[in-house]
Amino acid sequence: MTVPVLLSAPHTHTVFTVSRTMLMVMAALAPATGLGLYEFGWPAVFLFLVTVAAACLFEALCLRIAGRPVAPFLRDGSAALTGWLVAMTLPPYAPWWVGVLGAGIAIVIAKHLFGGLGQNLFNPAMVARAMLLIALPVQMTTWVAPAGLIDGPGFVPSLAITFLGAPEYDAISSASTLSHVKSQLNAGAGMAQILGGVPDLRARLLGAVPGSMGETGTLLLLLGGLALLVTRIITLVIPISVLGTITLLSGAFWLMAPERFPPPLLHLTSGATILCAFFIATDYVTSPVSAAGKALYGAGIGALIFVIRSWGSFPEGVAFAVLLMNACTPLIETYVRPRVFGRTRTGKPLPLKGRK
Amino acid sequence: MSMFSLATLFRPSQFLTIRGGIHPEYRKQLTSEAEVIRMPVPPLLRVPLQQHSGAIAEPLVKRDDLVLKGQLIGRARGAMSANIHAPTSGRVLAVGHFTAPHPSGLPVPTITLRADGEDRWGEHLPRLRPEDADPDEIAAQIERAGIVGLGGAAFPAAVKLNQRKKYTLDTLLLNGAECEPYLTCDDRLMREKAEEIVDGAGIMARALGVARIIVAIESNKPEAIAALRQFSHGLGTPLSVAVVPTQYPMGSAKHLVLAVTGKETPARARTAELGVLVYNVATAHAVHLAVRYGEPLISRIVTVSGGALAQPANVEVLIGTPVTDVIDFCGGLIGEVDRILLGGPMMGQPVQNLRVPVVKGTCGILALAPWETRKSDPMPCIRCGSCVQACPCGLTPFEMNARIQSDDLEGAVKIGLMDCIACGSCAYACPSSIPLVQGFDFAKGKLAERQSRKHQQAETKRLAEARKAREEAIAEAKRQAMARHKAQAAAKKAAAAAQAAEAGAEAPPPVPGIATDVGKEARQ
Numbered sequence: 054m055t056v057p058v059l060l061s062a063p064h065t066h067t068v069f070t071v072s073r074t075m076l077m078v079m080a081a082l083a084p085a086t087g088l089g090l091y092e093f094g095w096p097a098v099f100l101f102l103v104t105v106a107a108a109c110l111f112e113a114l115c116l117r118i119a120g121r122p123v124a125p126f127l128r129d130g131s132a133a134l135t136g137w138l139v140a141m142t143l144p145p146y147a148p149w150w151v152g153v154l155g156a157g158i159a160i161v162i163a164k165h166l167f168g169g170l171g172q173n174l175f176n177p178a179m180v181a182r183a184m185l186l187i188a189l190p191v192q193m194t195t196w197v198a199p200a201g202l203i204d205g206p207g208f209v210p211s212l213a214i215t216f217l218g219a220p221e222y223d224a225i226s227s228a229s230t231l232s233h234v235k236s237q238l239n240a241g242a243g244m245a246q247i248l249g250g251v252p253d254l255r256a257r258l259l260g261a262v263p264g265s266m267g268e269t270g271t272l273l274l275l276l277g278g279l280a281l282l283v284t285r286i287i288t289l290v291i292p293i294s295v296l297g298t299i300t301l302l303s304g305a306f307w308l309m310a311p312e313r314f315p316p317p318l319l320h321l322t323s324g325a326t327i328l329c330a331f332f333i334a335t336d337y338v339t340s341p342v343s344a345a346g347k348a349l350y351g352a353g354i355g356a357l358i359f360v361i362r363s364w365g366s367f368p369e370g371v372a373f374a375v376l377l378m379n380a381c382t383p384l385i386e387t388y389v390r391p392r393v394f395g396r397t398r399t400g401k402p403l404p405l406k407g408r409k
Numbered sequence: 410m411s412m413f414s415l416a417t418l419f420r421p422s423q424f425l426t427i428r429g430g431i432h433p434e435y436r437k438q439l440t441s442e443a444e445v446i447r448m449p450v451p452p453l454l455r456v457p458l459q460q461h462s463g464a465i466a467e468p469l470v471k472r473d474d475l476v477l478k479g480q481l482i483g484r485a486r487g488a489m490s491a492n493i494h495a496p497t498s499g500r501v502l503a504v505g506h507f508t509a510p511h512p513s514g515l516p517v518p519t520i521t522l523r524a525d526g527e528d529r530w531g532e533h534l535p536r537l538r539p540e541d542a543d544p545d546e547i548a549a550q551i552e553r554a555g556i557v558g559l560g561g562a563a564f565p566a567a568v569k570l571n572q573r574k575k576y577t578l579d580t581l582l583l584n585g586a587e588c589e590p591y592l593t594c595d596d597r598l599m600r601e602k603a604e605e606i607v608d609g610a611g612i613m614a615r616a617l618g619v620a621r622i623i624v625a626i627e628s629n630k631p632e633a634i635a636a637l638r639q640f641s642h643g644l645g646t647p648l649s650v651a652v653v654p655t656q657y658p659m660g661s662a663k664h665l666v667l668a669v670t671g672k673e674t675p676a677r678a679r680t681a682e683l684g685v686l687v688y689n690v691a692t693a694h695a696v697h698l699a700v701r702y703g704e705p706l707i708s709r710i711v712t713v714s715g716g717a718l719a720q721p722a723n724v725e726v727l728i729g730t731p732v733t734d735v736i737d738f739c740g741g742l743i744g745e746v747d748r749i750l751l752g753g754p755m756m757g758q759p760v761q762n763l764r765v766p767v768v769k770g771t772c773g774i775l776a777l778a779p780w781e782t783r784k785s786d787p788m789p790c791i792r793c794g795s796c797v798q799a800c801p802c803g804l805t806p807f808e809m810n811a812r813i814q815s816d817d818l819e820g821a822v823k824i825g826l827m828d829c830i831a832c833g834s835c836a837y838a839c840p841s842s843i844p845l846v847q848g849f850d851f852a853k854g855k856l857a858e859r860q861s862r863k864h865q866q867a868e869t870k871r872l873a874e875a876r877k878a879r880e881e882a883i884a885e886a887k888r889q890a891m892a893r894h895k896a897q898a899a900a901k902k903a904a905a906a907a908q909a910a911e912a913g914a915e916a917p918p919p920v921p922g923i924a925t926d927v928g929k930e931a932r933q
Contacts, residue, residue, distance in 0.1 A: 060512065061847035063833030064754040064775075065433060065590065066783040069840045071791060129788065171789040171841075342794035342805065386808075393825045394428075394802040395663070395676035403675035405682055 075130035077286050081277035082137060082332060085270040088260050092199035093145035095211030097266050101140045103215070104152035108136025111160035119169065131170055135159050138178035141267025141328065142372070143185075146197050148218045151189060155181040175379045176339045183372040196263040198227045229264045230257065230323040234315055235368035244312050248319075257322040268325040278331030287335040290347040295330040296321060298355025306363070314363065325371040326358065333371070339379045346382075346389040353378045427664045429801040430656045431834045433590050433755065435629065436781075439714045439721040440593045445601060447725045448738050450497045450524045454729035455507050456482065458518040460768040461557040462564050463489030465518055474501045477531025479705055482520055485552070491565045491769075492555035494705040495522065496727035498529040510732070510751055510765040512758045519766075522729065533703035539612040539644060544573070547616035547700060554699035555769075556706045560584060560595075560660070560689035561752055563770035566696070569688070572681040573617045579684040581614045581646075582669060583624040583693055585633060586653060586660035589753025592773045594710040595690050597723045599626070599633035603640065606690050609697030611644025617686060622648040624690070625669050629655040657755060658832040662687040664801055676828055691772075711771055713739045716778035717746040726767045733763040735774055747782045750775040754782075755833045788841040796835035796845060802828050806835035806845045813852045818859075821852055829853075 090097050112132030116123045126132075139155040159177035162184075167173040186193045200206075206214060228236065230251050237247040252262045260270035268274070281287045299320050306314040320326060325333070334340060334354050341350050354374045361370025392398050459465040466483030476482055476495040483493030500523045506516035537550050552567035572578070583606070587595040599606060610622050622643050626634050637650050651669045653659050663674040665687060672683045680687055691710065698704040707728055714721040719740025726735055732751070736742060750757040751771050767774070796806035804825045812820040829849050836845040 060759055061836075061844055061850060062754075062756050062758065062831075063837045063846065064748060064750055064757065064759070064777060064782050065837065066785070066842060067431075067433075067838055067840070068783070069795075069838075070785070070842070071788050071840045074791075074793065074840055125786065125788070131791075169789065171791040337791050337793040340792075342792060342797045342807070390805065390824075391797065391800075391803040393676070393804060393828050395674055395678070395828065396803075402677055403673060405675055405678060 070129075071131070072129040074286055075134050077284055078281065078332065079130065079134055079137060081280045081286075082141070082267070083277075085260075085273040085277055085328075086137070086141065086267050088270040088273050089141070089145070089265075089267045091202050092260055092269065093197065093266060094200055094202045094205030095208055096206065096214040097145035099211060099215040100143060100145065100147060100149065100152050101137075101266065103149045104140035104143065104156050105133055105136040107153040107156035108132050108139065108160050111157055112165075115161060115165035115169070119165065121169070126170065129170070132160060135164065135177045138332065139181045142178060142182045142265050142325065144193060144195055144197070145266045146195065146214055147192050149215050151185065151192050155185055158184050171338055173338055174382070176333060176336050176375055179333060179372045179375045179379075183376055186367070186372065194232065196227055196229045196232070198263050199261055199269070227263045229368070230262055230319070231362065231368040234319070235362075238313070244315060248315070251319070251323075254318065254322065257319075262323075264323075265325065268328045271322050271327050274327040274331065278327065281331060281335070287331070288344065288347070290344050291335045291340060291351040292330040294348045294351025295334055295355040295358075296326070298352045299326065299359050302356060302359040303363075306359075320359065320362070324362070324369045329354070329358070329371045329375065333375055334378075339375075339382060341382050341385045341389065343386075343389055343391050345391075346385045349385055349389060350378050350382065353381060426654050427656065427659065427668050427801055428803065429799050429834065430658060431799050431837055432655070433657055433837060435590045435655070436714075437591060437593050437596070437629065439591065440712050440723055441596055441630075443593070443597070443722045445594075445597050445710055445723045445725055448727070448730065448735065450526060450528050450727060451730045451734045452524055452526075453502075453731070454496055454499075454522045454524060454727060455731065455764075455766040456493060456496065456520045456522060456729035457507070457509065457766065457768060458483045458493055458520065459509075460493070460563060460728070460770060461491040462562065463487070463491070463568075466490055466493045468504050468518065468520060470501050470520065471504055472501055475499070476501060476522065477529055479533060479707060480531040481705075485555070485565075489565060489568055491557050491567075492553060492705070493520075494555055494707050495531075496707040496729050497522070497524045498527055498531070499524040508762045508765050510758075510760060510768055510771065512760065514761060534699065534705060536703045537700045539615055539700050542615075542700075544616040544618065547612060550700050551613075551616075551696055554695070554705040556692060556695045556699060557769050558689055559691035559695060559709060559769065559772070561756070561770050561772050563768070566688070566692055569686065570613065570616055572679070572686065576679075576681040577684055578617050578619050578681060578686055579621065580670065580686070581610060581617055581619045581622045582666060582680075582685050582687045583610050583622065583690050584660055584662065584665055584687050585624055585626040585630070585637070585690040586665055587630070588627060588655075588657045588660040589755050589757075589773070590657075591714045591775055592712045592753050593714075594712045594723055594772055596630045596633050598691055598694060598710055599630070600636050602694055603633075603636040605697045606693045607637070607640045607643045607648060608701070609693035609695070610648065610688075611642070611646055612696055612700050613688065613693060614646040615644055619646065619686070622646050623651050623669055624648065625651045625653050625659075625665050627655045627659055628652050657834065658801055658830070661801065661830055661832060663830075706769060709767070709769060709771070711735065711767060712773040713775075714773065715750075715776040716781045717742050717744050717776040719743045728769055729766045731764045731766055732760065732774055735767060736763065736776065742776050745779055747777050747779040747784065750777065755837065756831065785842045787843050790839075790841055790843060793840060795838040795840060799834040799838040801832060801834060802830060804829060804835075806849075807843075809852075810843060810845050810848045813848045818852050818856055822856065826852060826856075 109132050113123050116126055136156050139159050159181040163175055163177035163180035164173045256262050258272045262269050300317045303317040303320045307316050341347050357374030358370045464487045467486045468483055470482045477498045480495045482495050485492050502521040502523050504520050507519035508514050509517040534553055548567050548570045556566040557563040585595055585599055614622050624637050653668050666680045666685050667673050674680050695706050708725055711724050711726045722739050748759045750759055752773055790807050809821045809826055833846050
């Protein structure tokens with residue numbers, strides 16, 4: 054992009070910049086990430102670091118090949134954030150190459166092949182997650198119970214888990230809340246019986262459940278989301294519409310058939326629901342810009358999450374829901390526009406009432 | 410935004426807010442407590458003949474003429490123009506061209522005046538008693554005094570006043586919002602000259618025949634609000650003060666009308682069509698001076714401010730005073746200067762040549778330091794929507810910019826380029842520092858150029874066709890004349906022949922020689 058010397062008004066500028074936005078999002082993600090890393094121990098720490106570093110490396114490589122300046126784009130933090138989000142969605146004991154592959158898919162395929170920062174149609178982290186889930190179903194669905202940093206595997210055994218694919222982690226594998234519900238439902242169990250087997254609400258809120266590295270700390274994710282709202286990085290529209298739609302739909306079905314559908318609270322506090330509502334669906338690049346468009350987009354994501362979880366073959370549907378709605382964004386953008394000052398919604402000048 | 414806005418459930422005037430907009434750092438405290446000081450007459454003044462929107466005024470003086478203060482030196486030319494008066498007494502050095510106070514730096518016709526230092530008044534305009542004057546007389550006086558809108562756009566005030574003949578007006582809205590950061594000249598004027606402003610507003614209200622005067626002031630000027638709240642009438646017309654929220658661009662006329670009256674001006678229409686006419690408070694003050702004292706518009710209050718200026722101040726400056734003299738009067742520049750602006754930081758224009766003069770529309774001279782402008786290199790758009798949230802016109806600036814960058818100007822127009830008021834909110838809010846307004850200005854300029862070329866082509870074609878038609882008409886007329894002539898000649902010949910035949914029948918057949926003679930005679 055060649056831009057001539059800025060001489061035009063305005064001659065002052067807000068202090069907010071792209072890198073500040075990215076840093077704020079990372080800061081908001083930090084508590085939940087910290088909790089995830091603590092709960093799942095050293096293997097999670099290694100995987101996280103490898104994924105973020107790989108994302109930055111891929112970014113630098115792509116920028117170099119595209120002949121763009123590397124330093125200013127790396128400094129804006131968008132690549133690190135993408136790597137971070139990819140890591141958040143990985144099972145904590147996954148081998149290192151899963152993280153590298155995820156970062157590569159996100160940065161190279163989902164971001165730079167579309168033209169780099171701001172040009173991608175699909176959310177890079179969700180592209181990575183969806184592709185990994187389909188390509189590597191075993192690695193991507195092997196969950197472990199949160200053992201804690203101290204009680205879990207030590208530093209050296211953890212190195213073996215992440216980098217050598219040590220076999221012993223099969224021993225502590227368990228199911229995530231959603232996959233447990235799904236498999237039990239498929240096995241013909243009733244909801245009351247299934248709910249007896251899932252972790253209680255307190256555990257789900259505090260992150261003491263098996264799941265992806267960064268999506269279990271529901272309460273801390275919620276807190277981070279609120280911080281983004283307060284700092285006006287995001288608006289309330291997308292979180293409200295995503296969560297509202299999930300609640301409404303799952304509530305309606307739960308009321309109609311409580312034996313076959315889990316209650317709304319389970320939907321809200323399991324899987325990547327909260328992470329999606331505040332951090333994934335609110336991604337600037339891949340969501341509509343107008344408030345009405347955002348509402349439509351969020352409602353679509355919420356509905357798709359519920360549909361995929363209830364009737365799809367995967368227990369979790371966040372990645373697919375987000376990608377499907379990403380594809381709708383240009384369409385929403387075209388038809389849902391803010392009303393122009395002095396014009397009607399159709400673009401005609403407002404009518405003038407009888408004047409001489 | 411609009412979807413969840415409760416404002417649609419109530420009358421918007423209850424909230425007096427506008428959609429979008431920004432809250433820049435105002436930095437008005439630099440000059441808000443600085444009482445207006447009068448600057449001494451500078452040695453040299455350059456008075457451009459175009460300080461208003463419309464046609465260039467016609468110079469009435471020539472080199473070496475002696476002029477007196479207030480003397481008419483440039484006469485309005487045509488319906489859209491304004492008179493120009495000598496700001497002080499002195500000798501005309503030149504009637505030529507000088508750099509315009511505009512970033513283009515193009516020359517405009519300018520009268521250069523060497524002040525004699527006596528500042529001697531010539532003849533004042535005839536005074537009017539507005540209580541007895543009729544609307545046309547008041548309008549004529551405002552026109553004579555060369556008053557233009559002093560908020561920055563410099564639209565001839567009398568031309569605006571004449572909209573009373575076209576529309577039914579009910580409200581005179583005085584714009585004291587002063588939403589641009591740094592500027593405090595209107596604030597100071599309202600605090601110090603409230604009575605005069607109210608009187609000027611009353612005079613205009615009388616000329617317009619409106620039922621009410623509303624003075625709109627942003628909430629960050631409590632002293633000005635208190636000063637104007639002392640008055641309930643302006644020359645018999647009820648006057649009220651509307652406090653509007655501090656929000657840029659509240660001072661945009663159409664947005665102010667929406668905030669204060671709840672009426673939204675249709676696209677491409679004027680506020681007058683809603684019955685509201687908007688004038689700046691400083692314009693009202695100038696009207697007061699012109700009508701009560703017969704003083705033409707020869708000076709204005711300018712806020713001289715910015716982080717790179719030694720002593721920020723509000724200065725009453727004669728029109729035509731070089732910017733550099735004003736800066737020197739305020740202690741000169743200090744530290745690193747990033748740019749010098751005429752007007753406010755949001756919509757003002759940078760100047761290179763500091764000898765350009767202060768004109769009627771100059772409301773501020775700002776010397777900004779780098780930490781104030783916060784210049785940074787543009788990054789790609791991340792579609793964050795900050796610009797859409799900031800736009801007071803409901804546009805999607807990021808999308809317009811993308812279309813302009815890919816040379817799709819018609820596409821940009823389709824999504825509202827021409828509804829953009831260039832307020833700069835989007836470019837201010839953009840976290841990627843994309844120069845959005847610059848792109849829009851570029852596209853508007855390009856479109857205007859295309860338009861004028863198209864117009865020119867059409868005009869050339871029309872003229873060529875008219876010429877062809879004219880020539881054909883002339884040729885046709887000639888042909889017809891010729892044919893007529895021929896017919897006449899033939900008729901005469903036939904008549905002569907008939908005559909000859911008659912003569913021949915009576916007399917013996919003529920000898921050929923005689924017959925030829927007869928034919929010759931007939932031809933003669």
